[in-house]
Amino acid sequence: MKVTLHVWRQAGPADRGRFARYDVADVSPDMSFLEVLDVLNQQLIARREEPIAFDHDCREGICGSCGMVINGRPHGPERATTVCQLHMRTFPDGAELWIEPWRARAFPVIKDLVVDRAAFDRLIQAGGFITARTGSAPEANSIPVPKRDADLAMDAAACIGCGACVAACPNASAMLFVAAKASHLGLLPQGQPERSSRVVNMVAQMDAEGFGACTNHGECMAACPKEISIDFIARLNRDYLKAVIRRPW
Amino acid sequence: MELRAKIPSGPLADKWERHRSEIKLVNPANKLKHEIIVVGSGLAGASAAASLAELGYRVSCFCFQDSPRRAHSIAAQGGINAAKNYQNDGDSVFRLFYDTIKGGDFRAREANVYRLAQVSASIIDQCVAQGVPFAREYGGMLANRSFGGVQVSRTFYARGQTGQQLLLGAYQALSRQIGLGKVTMHPRAEMLDVVVVDGRARGIIVRDLVSGAVSAHAADAVVLATGGYANVYYLSTNAKGCNVTAIWRAHKRGAAFANPGFTQIHPTCIPVTGHHQAKLTLMSESLRNDGRIWVPKAPGDTRAPGDIPESERDYYLERLYPSYGNLAPRDIASRRAKEVCDEGRGVGPGGNGVYLEFRDAIARLGRPVIAERYGNLFEMYERITAEDPFERPMRIFPAPHYTMGGLWVDYNLMTTVDGLYAIGEANFSDHGANRLGASALMQGLADGYFILPYTIGDYLAQMKLDRLDTAHPAFRQAEADTGERVRRLLAVNGRKSCGTAAACRATGPASPRPSSRSADCARSSGATSTSAARART
Numbered sequence: 164m165k166v167t168l169h170v171w172r173q174a175g176p177a178d179r180g181r182f183a184r185y186d187v188a189d190v191s192p193d194m195s196f197l198e199v200l201d202v203l204n205q206q207l208i209a210r211r212e213e214p215i216a217f218d219h220d221c222r223e224g225i226c227g228s229c230g231m232v233i234n235g236r237p238h239g240p241e242r243a244t245t246v247c248q249l250h251m252r253t254f255p256d257g258a259e260l261w262i263e264p265w266r267a268r269a270f271p272v273i274k275d276l277v278v279d280r281a282a283f284d285r286l287i288q289a290g291g292f293i294t295a296r297t298g299s300a301p302e303a304n305s306i307p308v309p310k311r312d313a314d315l316a317m318d319a320a321a322c323i324g325c326g327a328c329v330a331a332c333p334n335a336s337a338m339l340f341v342a343a344k345a346s347h348l349g350l351l352p353q354g355q356p357e358r359s360s361r362v363v364n365m366v367a368q369m370d371a372e373g374f375g376a377c378t379n380h381g382e383c384m385a386a387c388p389k390e391i392s393i394d395f396i397a398r399l400n401r402d403y404l405k406a407v408i409r410r411p412w
Numbered sequence: 413m414e415l416r417a418k419i420p421s422g423p424l425a426d427k428w429e430r431h432r433s434e435i436k437l438v439n440p441a442n443k444l445k446h447e448i449i450v451v452g453s454g455l456a457g458a459s460a461a462a463s464l465a466e467l468g469y470r471v472s473c474f475c476f477q478d479s480p481r482r483a484h485s486i487a488a489q490g491g492i493n494a495a496k497n498y499q500n501d502g503d504s505v506f507r508l509f510y511d512t513i514k515g516g517d518f519r520a521r522e523a524n525v526y527r528l529a530q531v532s533a534s535i536i537d538q539c540v541a542q543g544v545p546f547a548r549e550y551g552g553m554l555a556n557r558s559f560g561g562v563q564v565s566r567t568f569y570a571r572g573q574t575g576q577q578l579l580l581g582a583y584q585a586l587s588r589q590i591g592l593g594k595v596t597m598h599p600r601a602e603m604l605d606v607v608v609v610d611g612r613a614r615g616i617i618v619r620d621l622v623s624g625a626v627s628a629h630a631a632d633a634v635v636l637a638t639g640g641y642a643n644v645y646y647l648s649t650n651a652k653g654c655n656v657t658a659i660w661r662a663h664k665r666g667a668a669f670a671n672p673g674f675t676q677i678h679p680t681c682i683p684v685t686g687h688h689q690a691k692l693t694l695m696s697e698s699l700r701n702d703g704r705i706w707v708p709k710a711p712g713d714t715r716a717p718g719d720i721p722e723s724e725r726d727y728y729l730e731r732l733y734p735s736y737g738n739l740a741p742r743d744i745a746s747r748r749a750k751e752v753c754d755e756g757r758g759v760g761p762g763g764n765g766v767y768l769e770f771r772d773a774i775a776r777l778g779r780p781v782i783a784e785r786y787g788n789l790f791e792m793y794e795r796i797t798a799e800d801p802f803e804r805p806m807r808i809f810p811a812p813h814y815t816m817g818g819l820w821v822d823y824n825l826m827t828t829v830d831g832l833y834a835i836g837e838a839n840f841s842d843h844g845a846n847r848l849g850a851s852a853l854m855q856g857l858a859d860g861y862f863i864l865p866y867t868i869g870d871y872l873a874q875m876k877l878d879r880l881d882t883a884h885p886a887f888r889q890a891e892a893d894t895g896e897r898v899r900r901l902l903a904v905n906g907r908k909s910c911g912t913a914a915a916c917r918a919t920g921p922a923s924p925r926p927s928s929r930s931a932d933c934a935r936s937s938g939a940t941s942t943s944a945a946r947a948r949t
Binding site for chain 2: 191192195202220222223228244248250273279280285288291293294295296300303304307308309317353
């Protein structure tokens with residue numbers, strides 16, 4: 164099959180950027196979308212043009228490195244699928260695709276489709292952890308955790324930190340990412356001592372990074388390759404409200 | 413070269429306890445003066461960096477990804493072993509030790525493996541305290557499952573994402589230390605060389621993968637937690653960025669390499685579909701519990717699997733190993749699959765595949781039971797191949813995915829270069845010739861949380877504190893060597909790889925359109941475009 168790609172090319176953070184058109188022939192339906200970019204890059208390098216920069220690593224949909232907007236949808240049209248696991252058979256022959264990086268103030272473009280997601284790391288540094296010094300842990304079974312809580316915590320913990328939720332949100336909000344981490348840790352007994360400070364600190368950091376506010380569009384959940392539920396946002400809001408009322412902790 | 417393993421004397425069971433009590437400690441005030449470099453942020457690297465920072469050392473951690481959370485440990489599916497004996501089924505430290513040694517064909521270092529089994533229980537305690545959402549029983553206690561090669565149930569798991577959850581636990585502990593200013597994190601940085609001064613590792617040379625700038629970093633000790641070398645094979649299940657530079661450069665600087673031939677070829681991966689393919693995807697070994705592996709009896713049989721009658725099928729594992737059947741150990745299952753494909757009996761495009769069929773299990777147990785057990789895996793397979801395993805047998809083929817060999821280390825996890833440590837998959841010591849399932853995660857975390865933080869102190873306590881900065885001639889020399897190597901590579905100017913100029917098959921100078929039809933061509937150009945893209949980003 165053949166595809167036409169309009170790829171966002173931006174030489175660096177200061178460059179304005181533009182779409183460049185590429186026609187790629189001999190695409191196999193069994194290729195992943197990233198493999199089409201590999202093939203295109205091979206051709207670009209052979210023509211002594213600059214290859215398209217994009218983040219990728221595991222190509223199994225778990226590391227969260229890859230991510231790009233395809234025809235307006237983060238990670239493309241397939242439900243619950245990262246772009247590395249998106250196969251070309253999803254698209255009709257002759258498809259015309261517009262490829263853009265994540266667009267959010269908190270995720271500045273580094274080059275082409277590569278954005279700087281260090282803001283997510285700083286959100287975790289602000290409170291997305293349980294303080295447990297190595298060696299200080301009690302016997303693992305000393306605190307039972309109801310299966311229901313453990314399962315729900317796991318649903319939230321499945322987040323791969325790709326940033327699709329931010330890219331999908333009209334406000335470029337990081338609420339789903341923060342809510343997933345706050346819920347994962349807040350649902351477990353081990354996470355209780357820092358539950359209030361965690362949500363307050365992470366929300367403050369989210370504002371400081373320039374992420375927008377949540378206005379309940381639900382686009383994040385629709386784009387999430389791990390189908391993380393916006394129920395966790397309700398949980399975060401409740402924890403946040405309780406924490407600020409109870410202040411100081 | 414003289415290899416001194418420094419294994420403590422005394423009975424196996426007492427070695428670690430005694431060693432821990434006898435090795436030198438670094439005074440808390442002095443810890444603040446020691447700088448340690450940790451390269452890699454997977455299970456071993458992140459846990460080591462976090463634990464060393466908690467102890468008070470100044471730590472710099474480097475990873476090539478944009479965030480430490482993306483290291484390839486994240487892709488581990490199955491689980492992590494620990495001798496907790498929660499199932500009351502007779503597990504013990506000795507049994508875990510013995511299973512590991514035996515699984516590795518008695519080629520691992522006994523003292524290291526015994527210590528690994530001893531600290532395994534603490535790993536689970538630590539991870540639970542960090543909030544790793546392990547699977548639970550209805551009563552709230554931790555659940556276990558069995559893995560290949562053992563008769564007890566000692567594997568802890570978090571759905572099919574155990575590696576992800578353990579890594580996030582270590583990443584969060586590391587993030588806390590970064591937030592506190594105890595660890596300086598250098599993401600998008602690739603280590604290019606180790607700097608050795610007077611026989612001791614004293615720093616590294618690093619390339620910033622955004623700017624391309626090469627810089628030098630000094631420290632009192634260097635820890636390599638940079639994973640294995642399965643990507644020396646053209647296609648493996650390793651991530652694209654796992655390019656082995658770090659341990660290779662360390663080897664060139666004098667660190668001995670042990671057992672490089674001990675690579676694990678995993679029997680159940682999705683076969684290659686074409687020359688464009690970037691890497692292989694692993695399917696969990698658990699599929700072999702209910703699936704039957706077969707190929708047609710006649711070479712070159714291209715009929716659809718459903719059209720091949722029972723009498724013309726060769727269930728070769730069941731035929732050759734009646735007692736193990738389809739659950740034959742990984743290495744055996746892999747070798748036999750390769751053999752039948754070499755005989756021309758492989759199935760699917762290119763003949764590089766064998767069938768793994770669930771027809772009989774579905775008939776016996778019903779579709780809902782199979783869907784509950786393997787639903788996620790079937791969905792993943794269908795997404796990649798567009799074939800429904802309920803309707804048509806899966807096609808699988810062996811692929812390299814883990815390397816037991818690595819840098820030689822002594823009992824303290826130090827390589828043959830003083831002050832240069834190797835932990836996790838990067839070292840060679842714990843798995844012998846074959847690793848048991850669910851033991852890679854255990855070893856990475858054991859090294860990072862509970863072994864290196866003690867043993868590195870013994871070295872630092874005995875070294876004279878001599879401030880060394882990157883102005884030292886050894887750093888200048890290593891930087892110059894690195895620059896020269898890069899210059900030489902760029903000067904090759906690509907006549908033999910289609911990434912830069914001519915297509916592989918073209919004999920003349922640059923042709924405008926690369927031929928991507930030969931596998932060799934795709935091979936060399938793929939490598940070139942990846943490294944070129946990375947060098948320029």
